[in-house]
Amino acid sequence: MALLAMTIFVGGAAYCEAQGGPPMRKHTATTTEPLSLARANQSAGRNQVSITNEGNRRVIAANGIPAHKVGSFPNSGNPHSIEAQNYRFTVSLAPDASSRATSNELNLFGVAVNGVPFDPGAAEFWQGNRRSGWQYEALGGAVPLGLDANYAHVQPTGAYHYHGLPIGLLQSLGWSSKAASPLIGYAADGFPIYAITASVNGRVVEMTSSYRLKSGTRPDGPGGKHDGTFVQDYTYVAGAGSLDECNGAVVKTAEYPNGTYAYFLTETFPVIPRCHKAKADSSFSKRR
Secondary structure (H helix, E strand, O other): OOOOOOOOOOOOOHHHHHHOOOOOOOOOOOOOOOOEEEEOEEOOOOOOOOEEEEEEEEEEOOOOOOOEEOOOOOOOEEEEOOOOEEEEEEEOOOOOOOOOEEOOOOEEEEOOOOOEEEEEOOOOOOOOOOHOOEEEEEOOOOOOOEEEOOEEEOOOOOOOOEEOOOOOHHHHHHHOOOOOOOOOOEOOOOHHHHHEEEEOEEEEEOOOEEEOOOOOOOOOOOOEOOOOOOOEEEEEOOOOOOOOOOOOOEEOOOOOOOOOOEEEEOOOOOOOEEEEEOOOOOHEEEOO
């Protein structure tokens, strides 16, 4: 579990992630390439976040500015500057896990404890066609996103957001491969988010994804080998890892000693989960 030394490939682009943004760029790349992340050595400003309970809801109010260092924005892969936001996310204190997973494609997946959203998908498609059935994987390496060392970048609205493991946040929270993960955030349905490790039967274990690359070549569209360039290069294989299709499992944690369903960030696809087990709150809908 070499969190800080891991190699991740990144793809997609930052120009049209929000609905109603500029026209989609027409990409034709079909293979992954290594990514050089921008050094996170600058301050984005003052972090403001509060997490409170109001009735049966948890309220996360934040300006979306992380306390950890960030990369330089704008940069060659991302033309936007970080700007303070006015977030007010609300989630259930008692979410009810459904037996049927619900895609979070049109929503933010959740929010970190520092008030920065998790938004794993990139609105980048083969030849700029959303209906092509081939969506570029944001950690796939096909085209540059301009991500910094926190696997984050900036939307046209100025919103800084995570596409992968939030390295600076994990460091600030004291994450260690030898201990169960601290609380990382809350998903849009109210279940907690942790990173990579959990305590299972008294042992610290790595929680692993059950997604695998498909074998063979793509049957249509861009063609080429299933190598992780596109989201559709992956398939869920029940039992291949310790997590379900939403990168979740029932665990006991410091915050939930009696047990809870929880999501985990992983070191392999999907890294940030791509579906919810309970109903996502509308406050996580992507802004125009």
